[in-house]
Amino acid sequence: MxxxxxxxxxxxxxxxxxxxxxxxxxxxxxxxxxxxxSLKGEEMILDPECRTYVIKERAVTRRIGRTVHSFCSEACADRYEKAHHGERG
CATH class of the missing domain: 1.20.5 (Single alpha-helices involved in coiled-coils or other helix-helix interfaces)
Incomplete structure (x- = not known):
C-alpha cells in the first residue's frame, strides 16, 4: 500500500x-x-495625525473646518480634531 x-x-x-x-x-x-x-493596487491615504498610510476604503473620514481628512482610526480622528479644533482649513 x-x-x-x-x-x-x-x-x-x-x-x-x-x-x-x-x-x-x-x-x-x-x-x-x-x-x-500586474497587481491590483489600492489607493493609500496618509493619516495626518499618526502619519500612517491607510487604504482609502477603510479610512475614517472627518470634516474638520472646510477640509475632509482621512484617518486610520476613530482615536486618531479624535486626537487630530481636539488638536486642530479652532483651525480653519
Missing amino acids: IRSLIFFIAIILVYYAVKTVIRSAFSAYTGERSRPR
Missing part, C-alpha cells in the same frame, strides 16, 4: 518536472516571454 502511494507521488513529481522543462524549452524556442503579472 505504502509502496504504491510513494510510486504514485513519484509519478506526479516526474510529470510536473517534465511539464516545466517542456514549457521552458518551448517558450525559449518560440521567443515568448512570460508577461509580468
Whole structure:
C-alpha cells in the first residue's frame, strides 16, 4: 500500500518536472516571454495625525473646518480634531 502511494507521488513529481522543462524549452524556442503579472493596487491615504498610510476604503473620514481628512482610526480622528479644533482649513 505504502509502496504504491510513494510510486504514485513519484509519478506526479516526474510529470510536473517534465511539464516545466517542456514549457521552458518551448517558450525559449518560440521567443515568448512570460508577461509580468500586474497587481491590483489600492489607493493609500496618509493619516495626518499618526502619519500612517491607510487604504482609502477603510479610512475614517472627518470634516474638520472646510477640509475632509482621512484617518486610520476613530482615536486618531479624535486626537487630530481636539488638536486642530479652532483651525480653519
